[in-house]
Amino acid sequence: MSASSLSRRAVLKSAAALAASAAAPGAVFAQSGGPLAFATWSAAVDQVKSHLAAFEKATGLKVDYSNSPWAQYREAMITKFVGKAPVDVLWVSDSWLPEFADAGWLAPVDGYKTLTAYNADTDAFSVDSMMHKGKQYGITYYTDFMGFIYNEDMLQKAGIAAPPTTWAEVVEMSKTIKAKGLSEYPMLLSMAQESWLIEFMAALVYSHGGRFTDDKGAAAMQSAEGGAVAALQWIIDAVQKHKIVSPACVETGELAGLKAFGAGQHAFGLIPKYRLRTLNDPAQSQIAGKAQIALMPKGGPKGTHATVGWMRFYGMTPRAAADPARAEAAVKLMEWFGGKANGEYTFQKMLFKDVGAGFGVKSLFQDPEMRAAYAKYGDIKVIEAQTALAKKKDVIAPWFGEWNDVNGAAWQQAIGGKITAEEALKRSAAKWDQLKKQG
Amino acid sequence: MSAAGPAGATGHVAGERHRRLRIAALWIASLIFVGYVTAPLVWLVSSSFQSEREITSKPPHWIPHEPTVQNFAAIFAAPKKDVTYETRRAADPASGGFIPSTAANLLPAMANSLIVAISVVILNLLVAIPAAYALAKIRFRGRDASIYAILTTRVIPDIALVVPFFLFIRNLGLLDTLASLIITYLAVTVPFSVFILTNYFEGLPDELDKAARVDGCSRLQTLLHVYVPLSLPAIVAVILFAFLASWNEFLLALMFTQTPNSQTLPIIVASFTSDFTISFSFINAAGVLAIIPPVLIALLFERYLVSGLTAGAVKG
Numbered sequence: 001m002s003a004s005s006l007s008r009r010a011v012l013k014s015a016a017a018l019a020a021s022a023a024a025p026g027a028v029f030a031q032s033g034g035p036l037a038f039a040t041w042s043a044a045v046d047q048v049k050s051h052l053a054a055f056e057k058a059t060g061l062k063v064d065y066s067n068s069p070w071a072q073y074r075e076a077m078i079t080k081f082v083g084k085a086p087v088d089v090l091w092v093s094d095s096w097l098p099e100f101a102d103a104g105w106l107a108p109v110d111g112y113k114t115l116t117a118y119n120a121d122t123d124a125f126s127v128d129s130m131m132h133k134g135k136q137y138g139i140t141y142y143t144d145f146m147g148f149i150y151n152e153d154m155l156q157k158a159g160i161a162a163p164p165t166t167w168a169e170v171v172e173m174s175k176t177i178k179a180k181g182l183s184e185y186p187m188l189l190s191m192a193q194e195s196w197l198i199e200f201m202a203a204l205v206y207s208h209g210g211r212f213t214d215d216k217g218a219a220a221m222q223s224a225e226g227g228a229v230a231a232l233q234w235i236i237d238a239v240q241k242h243k244i245v246s247p248a249c250v251e252t253g254e255l256a257g258l259k260a261f262g263a264g265q266h267a268f269g270l271i272p273k274y275r276l277r278t279l280n281d282p283a284q285s286q287i288a289g290k291a292q293i294a295l296m297p298k299g300g301p302k303g304t305h306a307t308v309g310w311m312r313f314y315g316m317t318p319r320a321a322a323d324p325a326r327a328e329a330a331v332k333l334m335e336w337f338g339g340k341a342n343g344e345y346t347f348q349k350m351l352f353k354d355v356g357a358g359f360g361v362k363s364l365f366q367d368p369e370m371r372a373a374y375a376k377y378g379d380i381k382v383i384e385a386q387t388a389l390a391k392k393k394d395v396i397a398p399w400f401g402e403w404n405d406v407n408g409a410a411w412q413q414a415i416g417g418k419i420t421a422e423e424a425l426k427r428s429a430a431k432w433d434q435l436k437k438q439g
Numbered sequence: 440m441s442a443a444g445p446a447g448a449t450g451h452v453a454g455e456r457h458r459r460l461r462i463a464a465l466w467i468a469s470l471i472f473v474g475y476v477t478a479p480l481v482w483l484v485s486s487s488f489q490s491e492r493e494i495t496s497k498p499p500h501w502i503p504h505e506p507t508v509q510n511f512a513a514i515f516a517a518p519k520k521d522v523t524y525e526t527r528r529a530a531d532p533a534s535g536g537f538i539p540s541t542a543a544n545l546l547p548a549m550a551n552s553l554i555v556a557i558s559v560v561i562l563n564l565l566v567a568i569p570a571a572y573a574l575a576k577i578r579f580r581g582r583d584a585s586i587y588a589i590l591t592t593r594v595i596p597d598i599a600l601v602v603p604f605f606l607f608i609r610n611l612g613l614l615d616t617l618a619s620l621i622i623t624y625l626a627v628t629v630p631f632s633v634f635i636l637t638n639y640f641e642g643l644p645d646e647l648d649k650a651a652r653v654d655g656c657s658r659l660q661t662l663l664h665v666y667v668p669l670s671l672p673a674i675v676a677v678i679l680f681a682f683l684a685s686w687n688e689f690l691l692a693l694m695f696t697q698t699p700n701s702q703t704l705p706i707i708v709a710s711f712t713s714d715f716t717i718s719f720s721f722i723n724a725a726g727v728l729a730i731i732p733p734v735l736i737a738l739l740f741e742r743y744l745v746s747g748l749t750a751g752a753v754k755g
Contacts, residue, residue: 039697041713042539042541042709042710042711042713042714043713043714043715044540044714044715045539045540045541045710045714046522046527046540047527047540049522049527049540050522050523050524050526050527051524053521053522053523054523054524065698066615066697066698067697067710068693068697068706068710069693069706069709069710069712069713070712070713071709071712071713072689072693072709073713075693076693076694079601079602079605079694080605080694082602083602083605083606083609084609085605085609085614255712255717259494259495259719260495262495263495263496263497264497265497274715277716278716282492283490283491283492284491284492284716284718285492285495286492286495286496350524350527351715354527355714355715355716356715356716357715
């Protein structure tokens, strides 16, 4: 085993194996038969608590709710799984599904028709994102996509009537805006090595008509005809040749980028769609009312308006599934949050209205209440159209984390001019195929 | 002489000018250094009194144009016992929807951090001082091996200890309790505390030990009345180390705590960056509160700080 392959996951698993022998005699569930254990990351905590209070009142079931920070949530949950801590229902990211399912930390929900019945009213991207090896592993928590956001005010000042529809137009418009002194770096890209990086890359790759992997899961990113090389080349040119994207983009994280966009420093930006609400909130943003969404620009001859989407879902653990009574309670909880509560998508609507989180429920786009809420800060027609063009990441695999480190570093080196786009993607592809071979 | 006089005067003037230039350069360099060191702190405090809109102003407002205490108001708001649909956004006095819903957990988390840190400090001193004295002043078989064995435990990275610790804590039924943190932090900090104190005690003359024993002191009395008073700088170093290590620790707290009943400050502050809406000004307000205890401790022990931090670095 090479040093580079000694991942955090491997260390945790090894440590668990070493400790298991000493701990095994006492390894029984301390809370078996007790309240449902519901684990989430620390988001929308009061919304969750309020909906839980209503659940307990409506069903008489008790729930132990715990949460931990998003950035470390995956590691925390892995520790709890290998340590056999009591967890029944949890939030899961689509990125972790293969890893969690293959490790036996999640139970399929195909047998629970109460949950799978919602598939008919859930967008295909979301259902697809919860599937692994032909089995479904949950019900939607929320879903969203990478949006192309522009500062309408800055475009008007530059004499630009409509947002760009291609990445070539982004370059031309950015040059105009830069020449007029409205922004030093009109295009915002946040390419720091963090969990958001793959979403930014994927949005660019998909809109250039490219893919990271082919239908068989083999690396396709290195193909000269593929969109990945063209996408990376576009960034390199934007930074080094046109100087419309800051060279510091490789150190700019999603949050820092959001704040910079909200401060009016950029004309265009790749920003998660749910941030539109923040950008148009006068209490948080200096461009409130001016942040608009457009379809993702097309790149090159094979370009499309496609973007990357992501989703999070409610998953059930084998601990809950093993006990019919506990499983029934877990299904009730999952439906209460991910489906309907008292005949309505109460939690999905609350999340959207309170924090702007996107929903994967098709019928909610027709809900007058939701349309009115959207209309306050976004163009629902564009959002609906872009939602339909969102695609799941094609690099979701158990080895994603290890590959992502190498891939991110390669892109950053290319953006910095140390290697070419082709070299970066060959390096990334080689790592992907090596990890795939290792399984 | 007459020629030397003006030359000497000129030399004196030049020397004086040179001296003044040096002082001025020193002042300027000092001011730049002080500005460089204090600027983040000043910005932390200043931005905690700004709205989320103002904090992103360009150029930044070092003095808030529209100061607000809304961030602190959210922190000091009474935590809600039962959150309902109607009260779910009550934590956000600005109604801007960007102050995290876990804001009211900050003060309880500070209390948890303080309890853990103080407990770890006290237990560290109770365990490490006698252990270090024994290792430094009592010759016994296996002494060197004991010292190396204690130090070896610090070579193991924390990440490798997480799962064994987790199983241990779970089997004791201590998950989501402050005791889980106190026990594991002790395991992490005591070896280093023993190392610092052992080296310091070894630097003190053995004759003191013998004289105290001749005068009828027991081992414990020798330790308490002779060595402890002479070792205050090293003890302060241990206090600072144990307190700060416990105050800032993240990984173990993340794994062992699950609810605000036991979550410590680093976990709660990290949770503020997890939400759909994230406020830099609010996080900075939390940062202001988070640095108060360590700063107070540093001020309290300031006179021992320099000698204490180098204690054990060089054998006497």
